[in-house]
Amino acid sequence: xxxxxxxxxxxxxxxxxxxxxxxxxxxxxxxxxxxxxxxxxxxxxxxxxxxxxxxxxxxxxxxxxxxxxxxxxxxxxxxxxxxxxxxxxxxxxxxxxxxxxxxxxxxxxxxxxxxxxxxxxxxxxxxxxxxxxxxxxxxxxxxxxxxxxxxxxxxxxxxxxxxxxxxxxxxxxxxxxxxxxxxxxxxxxxxxxxxxxxxxxxxxxxxxxxxxxxxxxxxxxxxxxxxxxxxxxxxxxxxxxxxxxxxxxxxxxxxxxxxxxxxxxxxxxxxxxxxxxxxxxxxxxxxxxxxxxxxxxxxxxxxxxxxxxxxxxxxxxxxxxxxxxxxxxxxxxxxxxxxxxxxxxxxxxxxxxxxxxxxxxxxxxxxxxxxxxxxxxxxxxxxxxxxxxxxxxxxxxxxxxxxxxxxxxxxxxxxxxxxxxxxxxxxxxxxxxxxxxxxxxx
Numbered sequence: 001x002x003x004x005x006x007x008x009x010x011x012x013x014x015x016x017x018x019x020x021x022x023x024x025x026x027x028x029x030x031x032x033x034x035x036x037x038x039x040x041x042x043x044x045x046x047x048x049x050x051x052x053x054x055x056x057x058x059x060x061x062x063x064x065x066x067x068x069x070x071x072x073x074x075x076x077x078x079x080x081x082x083x084x085x086x087x088x089x090x091x092x093x094x095x096x097x098x099x100x101x102x103x104x105x106x107x108x109x110x111x112x113x114x115x116x117x118x119x120x121x122x123x124x125x126x127x128x129x130x131x132x133x134x135x136x137x138x139x140x141x142x143x144x145x146x147x148x149x150x151x152x153x154x155x156x157x158x159x160x161x162x163x164x165x166x167x168x169x170x171x172x173x174x175x176x177x178x179x180x181x182x183x184x185x186x187x188x189x190x191x192x193x194x195x196x197x198x199x200x201x202x203x204x205x206x207x208x209x210x211x212x213x214x215x216x217x218x219x220x221x222x223x224x225x226x227x228x229x230x231x232x233x234x235x236x237x238x239x240x241x242x243x244x245x246x247x248x249x250x251x252x253x254x255x256x257x258x259x260x261x262x263x264x265x266x267x268x269x270x271x272x273x274x275x276x277x278x279x280x281x282x283x284x285x286x287x288x289x290x291x292x293x294x295x296x297x298x299x300x301x302x303x304x305x306x307x308x309x310x311x312x313x314x315x316x317x318x319x320x321x322x323x324x325x326x327x328x329x330x331x332x333x334x335x336x337x338x339x340x341x342x343x344x345x346x347x348x349x350x351x352x353x354x355x356x357x358x359x360x361x362x363x364x365x366x367x368x369x370x371x372x373x374x375x376x377x378x379x380x381x382x383x384x385x386x387x388x389x390x391x392x393x394x395x396x397x398x399x400x401x402x403x404x405x406x407x408x409x410x411x412x413x414x415x416x417x418x419x420x421x422x423x424x425x426x427x428x429x430x431x432x433x434x435x436x437x438x439x440x441x442x
Contacts, residue, residue: 006302007112013309014116021125028085030061031127035084037063037070038077046200051207053215064212066205067193068158069129089124092131096120096284099131099138100291109297114287118308123281130284133160137288140166141264150178154185158193161209162271162282165249169267173260213276221324222278229318238276245273248329256336265289269332273325280308283328289335300334 021027028035037047047063047070049055056062063070076084093115100111114120123130136156143149153170156163170179194202201208217224217234223244227237249266256262268285272278294300307327311320 003109003297003302006306007109010113010116010305010309013118013306013312014121017118017121017312018125027125028081028088028127029125031085031088032081033059033061033063034069034073034088034127034129035077035081038073038075041067041070041196042074042077044197046197048201048205048208051204051211053211056212056215062212064208065160066158066190067197068155068189069160071193071196072129072159085127088127088129092123092129095131095135096287099135099288102135102138102142103288103291103295105291105295107296110291110295110301113297113301113305114291117284117287117305118312119280119283119287122279123284126281128279128281129159130281133163134284134288137163137166137268137285141288141292144170144173144175144178144260144264147178147181150175150181151185153178153182154189157182157186158189162275163268165267165270165274166264168270169263172263217276220277220279221321222276223273223325224276225278226318226321226325229321241276242274245270248273248332251329252332252336255333259336261289261292262336265332265336269328272328280324283308283324283331286328286331286335290331293335293337304331304334 018027040047047067049059049062056064073088076088079087096114097111100114105111120130122128133156136152136159139152140149140156143152150170153163153166156166167179167182170176170182213224214234218228219225223241224234224237227240228234232240249270252266252269253262256265265286268289272282272285275282290300290304304327308324311323313320
């Protein structure tokens with residue numbers, strides 16, 4: 001009953017917010033700048049205004065992102081504004097739903113909470129592409145060992161520059177080839193999009209970013225804004241924001257014990273916190289690691305979704321800025337925590353159990369009995385023929401153990417649950433059925 005009440009409250013808040021903005025005539029306020037940018041690029045004009053804070057403050061919804069987003073908006077720019085913003089939002093809703101589906105989320109209640117959360121509702125009423133950015137982040141994670149994931153990283157950075165720390169994630173986790181593919185795809189997308197407007201505004205673009213930060217950093221929810229509200233100068237606040245963002249990133253990695261998911265989450269968080277401007281809709285990206293680690297409704301989702309609604313106004317007061325920042329850090333840290341073990345204990349295992357699994361295990365050496373040790377590291381082991389059974393094993397064990405995949409590449413791409421690193425000489429192998437567990441040296 002309490003869970004239903006929380007979900008109902010979130011839905012009511014989301015509906016009220018949408019109705020309020022629609023009645024005020026401000027629905028799609030930010031999308032107006034994207035929509036005009038699509039017109040400008042299709043006509044060969046630069047979508048950028050003079051890099052002057054006063055000019056940007058006067059326009060308020062001026063187009064600031066790199067040109068790829070304007071090119072993406074060209075098909076929408078041929079439609080009337082109302083039809084364009086409705087279609088744009090529908091695409092973003094579908095993108096976020098597809099992102100959660102790709103992550104393996106099957107609990108419909110999580111879809112409701114994510115779609116009705118304040119960050120995503122803010123992106124809808126403003127017309128921001130947060131759903132598309134979340135989908136790019138999910139593709140980057142889902143296919144992190146493939147060129148597809150690297151290109152998704154490049155596309156995310158080209159659309160919104162605050163995605164650049166994902167390059168650090170690729171480097172730290174040893175994906176050197178993916179790193180260079182991501183760098184090349186970012187450079188290629190930026191070069192092609194700028195060439196569409198004959199590189200107009202390219203030289204002045206760094207000045208435009210600086211002017212935009214100068215115009216709006218006090219109004220936003222960033223660490224820079226929080227420091228400046230406490231009396232820090234602009235330059236000192238920027239230094240504090242960098243230091244604070246790095247510290248938070250290291251805390252996230254530490255909380256995740258250096259896992260792949262920990263570095264991925266830290267990269268997303270670093271990009272958001274280090275930016276001189278951060279709005280509520282930016283935080284949609286943090287739902288990606290949360291959905292990776294927690295794919296069923298639990299207390300974290302029931303706290304996170306309604307908590308953002310405590311401060312639904314932008315720009316907010318100092319306490320509201322602090323609240324949003326604390327929520328962002330909390331979501332990042334909780335996202336890399338392993339949920340509490342649930343379900344029955346696994347029974348003892350024998351060599352016969354391994355043979356009875358129906359699939360040939362990767363390792364048969366040193367089979368021993370397994371007790372329900374809470375911090376064991378486990379490896380899902382399956383041939384391509386038994387991927388479905390192995391995914392069921394992940395579903396059962398994923399809420400109880402640290403799970404790592406050492407199956408063949410085709411299988412590993414289907415089992416995308418990654419948690420703390422497995423010790424180099426010791427691991428646990430889980431075969432096709434959840435109760436079949438063996439202990440082997442690698």
